[in-house]
Amino acid sequence: MPPSAITRRLSAMRTQTPSGFVRLGWPVMVERPLEWLRAQSVLPRFYWRSRGKDACEHAGIGCAHLVTATHEWEPAASPDGVETPRYFGGLAFDAEALGWPGFGACRFVLPRLELEHRAGRAVLYLNLYFDGRDRDAELDAAEAALNALRPALSPAPLTPTGFTRHDRPSAREWAEWITQATLLSDQARTPKVVLSRESRLATAQPVDPWILLNQWRQLAGDCFHFGFQFAPEAAFIGCSPERLYRREGTRLLSEALAGTSRRDGDPARDAALAAELLADPKNRRENQLVHADILARLAPLSHHASLAEPGIVKLRALQHIRRDIEAELHPWVRDRHLLAALHPTPAVGGTPRDAALKFIRRHESHRRGWYAGACGMLSHETTELTVAIRCARVTAGAVTLYAGAGIVIGSVPAAEWDELEAKIADVMSLLG
Ligand SMILES: C=C(O[C@@H]1C=C(C(=O)O)C=C[C@H]1O)C(=O)O
Numbered sequence: 363m364p365p366s367a368i369t370r371r372l373s374a375m376r377t378q379t380p381s382g383f384v385r386l387g388w389p390v391m392v393e394r395p396l397e398w399l400r401a402q403s404v405l406p407r408f409y410w411r412s413r414g415k416d417a418c419e420h421a422g423i424g425c426a427h428l429v430t431a432t433h434e435w436e437p438a439a440s441p442d443g444v445e446t447p448r449y450f451g452g453l454a455f456d457a458e459a460l461g462w463p464g465f466g467a468c469r470f471v472l473p474r475l476e477l478e479h480r481a482g483r484a485v486l487y488l489n490l491y492f493d494g495r496d497r498d499a500e501l502d503a504a505e506a507a508l509n510a511l512r513p514a515l516s517p518a519p520l521t522p523t524g525f526t527r528h529d530r531p532s533a534r535e536w537a538e539w540i541t542q543a544t545l546l547s548d549q550a551r552t553p554k555v556v557l558s559r560e561s562r563l564a565t566a567q568p569v570d571p572w573i574l575l576n577q578w579r580q581l582a583g584d585c586f587h588f589g590f591q592f593a594p595e596a597a598f599i600g601c602s603p604e605r606l607y608r609r610e611g612t613r614l615l616s617e618a619l620a621g622t623s624r625r626d627g628d629p630a631r632d633a634a635l636a637a638e639l640l641a642d643p644k645n646r647r648e649n650q651l652v653h654a655d656i657l658a659r660l661a662p663l664s665h666h667a668s669l670a671e672p673g674i675v676k677l678r679a680l681q682h683i684r685r686d687i688e689a690e691l692h693p694w695v696r697d698r699h700l701l702a703a704l705h706p707t708p709a710v711g712g713t714p715r716d717a718a719l720k721f722i723r724r725h726e727s728h729r730r731g732w733y734a735g736a737c738g739m740l741s742h743e744t745t746e747l748t749v750a751i752r753c754a755r756v757t758a759g760a761v762t763l764y765a766g767a768g769i770v771i772g773s774v775p776a777a778e779w780d781e782l783e784a785k786i787a788d789v790m791s792l793l794g
């Protein structure tokens with residue numbers, strides 16, 4: 363139950379002419395936002411947690427305002443400088459391609475209710491959005507959302523189920539694509555193209571996406587954790603190591619994350635694998651093409667941009683090369699400019715962008731949808747988006763996994779196929 367001060371505020375608004383965005387918040391006793399989210403019956407439901415051990419968790423339900431094109435989204439700074447709307451959602455990899463049912467090319471939601479969990483404390487926010495709407499209908503919707511709230515559930519284990527796996531492309535088709543992409547003529551057009559595979563795990567038993575996400579994130583500590591469910595049978599979850607960008611005012615953080623090797627349980631061998639990765643020409647090229655593209659695209663948007671030395675990101679089953687990028691943006695730059703510039707990055711598309719997209723559209727027969735898209739949180743002050751990889755789509759009869767690999771000169775089909783396997787290893791270890 364919301365405190366009486368909140369219900370009084372809502373009643374008072376019925377005799378006023380509220381406008382714009384109104385946010386009311388109060389502390390709640392919720393320890394595990396994902397279990398709170400799983401208990402709610404309202405859709406959409408979504409979950410977002412940025413990378414890093416101090417990151418805040420966000421769980422949202424319902425929709426107070428929907429944005430389906432980033433150029434429509436221009437949230438003003440609030441007059442008191444404290445509260446501005448926060449939208450959660452994402453973009454498809456390729457806005458021109460056929461996407462997944464229920465997702466769309468762009469979908470950012472201002473949740474009706476947003477639970478924020480930080481350092482052991484939870485606050486629930488009720489969002490109202492009055493512009494161009496019937497005041498009483500908006501207040502009715504807000505009250506109905508409060509009345510539909512349910513208490514958090516207890517953590518539940520994943521029900522074991524059997525799956526039958528179907529890969530698209532097959533290993534044989536994959537080898538043909540790699541051969542084609544690494545031909546000299548194709549190399550001249552597209553020095554890097556990121557090709558992907560869909561692994562459909564069909565099952566007769568329903569899989570709860572939130573239970574799966576809860577277990578998955580425990581294997582993927584230093585990653586972005588996300589889940590979006592727009593309809594009962596349209597959920598997308600994942601644990602991605604890659605930041606598309608984080609913007610705090612005019613300060614921008616991005617990164618080139620590309621180049622992959624496996625890990626080894628033995629620390630000395632693991633360190634040797636990391637050193638080999640950093641020195642390997644094929645993996646360096648994958649990474650170099652990403653940071654060169656990001657820096658070139660940021661140049662017109664920023665005063666200066668800097669590139670850090672290469673480092674290694676260690677995940678549970680694999681390691682990547684990462685180079686951090688930092689820029690100071692011109693004051694006129696908005697998220698829509700950044701999205702147009704940085705998405706899709708050569709880490710998941712390739713370079714040059716148009717030629718790589720053409721290659722992907724010509725060869726891949728599965729729908730990428732939001733896989734390799736961008737997802738996260740947008741607001742006037744702070745926006746943060748992850749590159750939507752290491753992810754799964756959960757539908758009525760299947761869990762579908764996606765993985766891609768950057769194909770450059772020197773790519774070998776079998777090794778790139780193994781890289782795809784390593785990229786789905788965490789979630790596969792849960793689904794068995
Ligand atoms: C495309 C994916 O990952 C990307 C490709 C990488 C590579 O080829 O080395 C590494 C990290 C990501 O930028 C994926 O995980 O699906």
Ligand SMILES: [Mg+2]
Pocket residue numbers: 620621622648767768781
């Ligand atoms: Mg690679």
